[in-house]
Each structure stands twice: as C-alpha cells, then as structure tokens.
Amino acid sequence: MKFNNYGFIVNQMHKPKQVPKGVKVKAQLEIELRKQIFYLRKENSKLRKNIKISTNETVSLPDQNSAVNINKINLARQEDRNQKLKKANAQLIMTSVELQVAVEEIKNAKAEMHHLAHHDFLTDLPNRMQLYEKIHLDIEWAKRHNTKMAVMFLDIDHFKSINDSLGHATGDKLLQSIANRLRSVVRSTDTVSRLGGDEFVVLFSEFDQIKTLIPKIEKIREVISLPHHIGGMNIDISTSMGISLYPDDGEDSDTLILNADSAMYHAKENGRNRFYFFKPEIRRKISTLRTAEKNIYAALHNKEFELFYQAQINLNDGGIAGVEALIRWRHPVDGVLSPVYFIPAAEECGAIIPIGRWVLHEACRQAQAWKADGLEFNIIAVNISAREFDDSDFLDNVCEVLNETGLEPSRLELEITETVLMKNIETSTAILHALRAMGIKISIDDFGTGYSSLSYLKRMPVDTMKIDQSFVKDISTENDDVLVKAIIALGKNLNYKVIAEGVETLEQLEFLRRNLCEAAQGFWLHSPMPRLEFTKMLKQPMLSWPGR
Numbered sequence: 001m002k003f004n005n006y007g008f009i010v011n012q013m014h015k016p017k018q019v020p021k022g023v024k025v026k027a028q029l030e031i032e033l034r035k036q037i038f039y040l041r042k043e044n045s046k047l048r049k050n051i052k053i054s055t056n057e058t059v060s061l062p063d064q065n066s067a068v069n070i071n072k073i074n075l076a077r078q079e080d081r082n083q084k085l086k087k088a089n090a091q092l093i094m095t096s097v098e099l100q101v102a103v104e105e106i107k108n109a110k111a112e113m114h115h116l117a118h119h120d121f122l123t124d125l126p127n128r129m130q131l132y133e134k135i136h137l138d139i140e141w142a143k144r145h146n147t148k149m150a151v152m153f154l155d156i157d158h159f160k161s162i163n164d165s166l167g168h169a170t171g172d173k174l175l176q177s178i179a180n181r182l183r184s185v186v187r188s189t190d191t192v193s194r195l196g197g198d199e200f201v202v203l204f205s206e207f208d209q210i211k212t213l214i215p216k217i218e219k220i221r222e223v224i225s226l227p228h229h230i231g232g233m234n235i236d237i238s239t240s241m242g243i244s245l246y247p248d249d250g251e252d253s254d255t256l257i258l259n260a261d262s263a264m265y266h267a268k269e270n271g272r273n274r275f276y277f278f279k280p281e282i283r284r285k286i287s288t289l290r291t292a293e294k295n296i297y298a299a300l301h302n303k304e305f306e307l308f309y310q311a312q313i314n315l316n317d318g319g320i321a322g323v324e325a326l327i328r329w330r331h332p333v334d335g336v337l338s339p340v341y342f343i344p345a346a347e348e349c350g351a352i353i354p355i356g357r358w359v360l361h362e363a364c365r366q367a368q369a370w371k372a373d374g375l376e377f378n379i380i381a382v383n384i385s386a387r388e389f390d391d392s393d394f395l396d397n398v399c400e401v402l403n404e405t406g407l408e409p410s411r412l413e414l415e416i417t418e419t420v421l422m423k424n425i426e427t428s429t430a431i432l433h434a435l436r437a438m439g440i441k442i443s444i445d446d447f448g449t450g451y452s453s454l455s456y457l458k459r460m461p462v463d464t465m466k467i468d469q470s471f472v473k474d475i476s477t478e479n480d481d482v483l484v485k486a487i488i489a490l491g492k493n494l495n496y497k498v499i500a501e502g503v504e505t506l507e508q509l510e511f512l513r514r515n516l517c518e519a520a521q522g523f524w525l526h527s528p529m530p531r532l533e534f535t536k537m538l539k540q541p542m543l544s545w546p547g548r
Contacts, residue, residue, distance in 0.1 A: 120194040122172055123179035131193040131201055135253040138205045142246055149246045150204040150213055153260035157238045157272040159198035164392040170231055177228045185223050201257065217241065217275055238273035240264055249278045262286045269348065292345035300354060304330050307362050308528035312381070312499055312521045315512060321519040322379040322413065325363035326528045327355070347385060356388040357397055364405040364412060366531060375538040379441060381413040386420045395434055409439030413464065417445045425456050436461040447487060458494065465491040469502025475511050488517050
C-alpha cells in the first residue's frame with residue numbers, strides 16, 4: 001500500500017478487468033466486486049481509526065515559558081489536524097461513493113445473470129427453464145379458474161438444409177426473424193419460448209374452447225410462412241406444429257411438452273406445413289417408432305444386417321447385366337427379415353442414413369472383391385433412399401466410399417426413385433450431374449409410379465430406367481401390355497437401358513423379350529442370394545443360369 005505525507009492510505013482501487021458477456025462472466029464479475037467492497041470497507045475502518053488518533057494527539061512544547069510560542073505551536077498543530085481531518089473526510093466520502101457504485105454494479109450484474117439464465121442468448125426469448133416455470137404458473141391459474149391452457153410445439157421444416165446451403169449465420173438471423181414474428185402475433189398473456197435449434201414453444205393461457213384457439217394457430221403458421229428478408233435474399237419456410245391441451249392431454253409440464261412434440265412429429269410425417277392436436281394413438285405410434293429405432297441401431301451395432309445379391313439378366317444373350325444389392329436383417333429371434341419390416345421405420349426415425357452408408361460401403365467392397373477374384377458382374381446397383389439423397393453429406397459420402405473400397409466409379413449404379421428425383425428438380429439435376437462427373441451410373445427406380453415430366457427427364461443424366469414390378473405383375477392384361485411397351489419404347493428413344501423388375505413367370509419373361517426389353521430381374525430368373533451363395537453362382541458357366 002502507498003501512504004501519503006499524513007500517514008493516510010492513498011486509494012488505489014483496481015477496477016475489474018474487461019471481460020466478455022455471459023452468465024459465467026457475470027458471476028466472476030460479482031466475485032471481483034465483492035472483493036472490492038471488502039477492500040473499501042477495510043480502508044474505511046483504517047481511515048476512521050487514523051482520524052481518531054489525529055484528533056487525540058497532544059502537543060509537547062519545546063519552550064514552556066513562552067506563551068507566544070505555545071499559541072503558535074497550538075495553532076499550527078490545530079491547522080495540521082484540520083487538514084488531516086479534511087483529507088480523511090474527503091477520502092471517506094470518495095470511498096463511500098465507490099462502495100455504492102460497486103453495490104449497484106453487483107445488483108445490475110445479478111439482474112443480468114438472472115436474465116441470461118432464463119432467456120435464449122440468440123433470440124432473447126424465454127428458455128427451457130423459464131418455459132417450465134411459466135407452464136407451471138399457467139396450470140395453477142387454469143386449475144383455480146377452471147379454464148384450459150395449451151402448449152404448441154413448433155419446428156421449422158427443412159431448417160438443416162437452410163443452414164447447410166446458406167450458412168449458420170443466415171440460419172441464426174432466420175431464427176431471430178421467426179422469434180420476432182412469433183412475439184408480434186401472440187397476446188401479452190401468452191408466452192413464446194425457444195428450446196434450442198429450430199424448436200419453439202408457444203403457451204396459450206386461459207381459453208375455453210378449441211375453436212377460439214385454431215385462428216391463432218393459423219395466424220402463426222401464416223406469419224411464419226411469409227418471406228423472410230435476410231442478407232439481400234427472400235427465404236421462404238414452413239413450419240410443422242403440434243398442440244397439447246391442459247387438462248385433456250396432461251397435467252404437468254413434461255407430459256404436455258412431450259405430447260405436443262409427438263403431435264408435431266405427426267404433422268411432419270403427414271406432409272409438413274400443418275398442425276395436429278395430440279391424440280393418444282399418436283403417442284402409441286411414436287412409442288412404437290422409438291422402439292423400432294432403438295432395435296435398428298442395435299442391429300447396426302451388432303452387425304445383424306447383411307446384403308443379399310440379385311442378378312440382372314441380359315435378355316439378349318442371357319449374360320449378367322448387373323447385380324443389385326438388397327439389405328436383409330438377420331434377426332436373432334425372427335430370422336431373416338425383408339426390408340418391408342424395418343426400412344419404413346428406419347426412414348421415419350432417420351436411421352436410414354447410417355444404414356444406407358453401410359449398404360453402399362459393403363456393396364462396393366464386395367464388388368471390388370469380386371473384381372479382384374476375376375468374377376464378372378458388370379455393375380453393382382445400390383438403392384438410395386429419399387433421406388440419403390437429401391442429406392448434405394451424400395455426395396461426399398459416395399466419394400469417400402469409392403476411395404476407401406477402390407471400386408471404379410463406372411462399376412457403381414445408384415438407383416433413385418422417380419418420386420425422389422421429381423421432388424426438387426433443380427437440386428436433383430445438380431446432384432445427378434455431380435455423380436455423373438464422378439463416372440457413376442444413374443438408374444430411375446420404380447419408373448411409372450411417380451409423376452415424371454418428360455421435359456425434365458431429358459435434362460437429367462440417366463443411364464437406366466427400371467420398369468416397376470406393379471406393371472410387370474399384370475403383364476398379361478391388355479392395358480398393362482400397352483403401358484410396358486410404351487415404357488420400353490420411351491427408354492429406347494431416350495437411349496436408356498431398360499430393366500424390368502419383378503419377373504415371376506415365363507410368360508412375363510417371353511413378353512419382355514418379344515418387346516426388346518434389354519434386361520430383367522425377378523424370382524423366375526434369380527432370387528436374392530447371400531454373398532457366399534451368389535459368389536458361387538458367379539463362378540459357374542453362364543449356360544447353367546436360368547433365363548438362358
């Protein structure tokens with residue numbers, strides 16, 4: 001410490017360091033300010049003590065016989081004491097003021113800490129903690145006044161695609177825009193909260209009938225769907241919403257939010273850009289889906305999935321035109337399961353992404369192994385689901401698999417359904433061109449079941465067209481005969497290789513041959529086989545194959 005000429009401590013108070021904002025930082029600021037207050041109080045006490053000592057000082061006169069000297073000395077000492085007291089009082093006043101400032105700073109820091117702890121940092125909306133407190137209060141109010149309250153769970157459709165394509169900074173600004181619009185359309189008694197990501201919750205307090213709630217929900221959906229002007233561009237979005245009611249659908253916060261969330265997922269599964277009120281059957285379906293998801297991921301971990309292979313036969317010479325990889329689940333209890341028993345659930349819960357990656361990698365690895373052994377298979381065909389095709393990492397994953405397995409891109413054919421390709425034509429065309437640039441072949445699967453536009457179809461870099469088995473199945477009927485002939489003719493005019501799926505009778509096979517269909521696959525020719533069995537077949541002379 002530094003002392004002045006009068007023995008008083010010179011105030012050398014250090015202000016807290018400048019630090020970034022945040023709850024933890026504010027907590028540290030409070031600690032620093034409390035240390036400062038402790039220091040000021042300590043200095044206060046020392047100053048008071050010094051003043052007391054100064055006041056009680058006695059003068060020892062050098063010359064007791066001189067009255068004049070006594071008066072001069074006493075006056076000087078009195079003046080010195082007065083100066084000391086004046087400076088001490090000034091320092092006490094300064095210290096008290098600084099102490100009060102420090103107390104105010106702590107008070108403000110506490111208020112900001114409380115706000116930050118209860119609000120979302122990006123949108124400044126109430127966060128999960130504040131939401132649960134508000135739901136509890138609204139429930140208590142509804143109980144006392146015999147009214148209803150509602151919890152609406154809101155999720156932005158395809159928000160991940162916006163983040164991936166436009167960047168997270170734009171995604172954050174979009175979330176702020178959504179938050180502002182939600183604030184603008186709800187009552188002051190209602191609450192808008194952000195749980196995280198693109199998930200919001202709106203609490204509607206105190207209403208009597210659902211019919212009074214529906215217009216408010218429609219207004220929110222309408223406002224959110226208006227273009228959001230961000231960074232010089234207009235972004236159009238939609239939202240899926242689920243609503244649960246108190247006391248009908250739950251009597252506590254957790255149950256109401258869970259059921260509203262389930263209703264929201266039901267809205268997504270049924271086309272998005274809509275809302276649903278919770279019903280018990282929705283919860284049962286979600287529970288079944290969660291169980292299926294858990295079992296599917298366990299099967300991946302336990303390596304219970306395996307690939308079967310089905311030959312595509314050239315109808316001109318009976319040789320192999322290609323091989324399609326088909327997934328099966330070798331269930332420890334139920335045996336070998338067809339994809340119809342687990343793929344729909346995998347697509348709904350998102351497990352189709354890791355499953356699809358495994359299938360692609362395993363199929364390419366096996367194809368490369370056949371090639372290394374000198375076994376001819378022409379191409380390996382792999383089905384791509386809608387979720388895989390829409391995934392932002394799809395192209396990178398395909399490239400990575402080819403690099404890891406060493407398979408030539410020209411040996412790989414990706415089968416994509418007509419419906420998936422037509423969903424977003426511009427994006428689909430760009431992805432197909434990227435795949436073609438890598439040397440990969442493209443096949444339109446289940447052709448004839450979607451709504452293809454021939455003008456768009458001509459723009460897409462496609463190699464193969466597969467006639468859906470629903471047309472082949474009833475090939476003996478007059479109308480289906482005409483359709484199949486037309487599809488074969490269309491494929492040939494577009495220079496596509498045409499493959500018929502689901503050939504199960506000799507009559508179907510002969511019809512396809514007569515109408516110059518290039519290749520076919522189905523149980524009449526070859527059923528799907530496990531790896532070892534199919535490899536054994538590849539080693540046999542072609543003359544022994546069915547369909548020759």
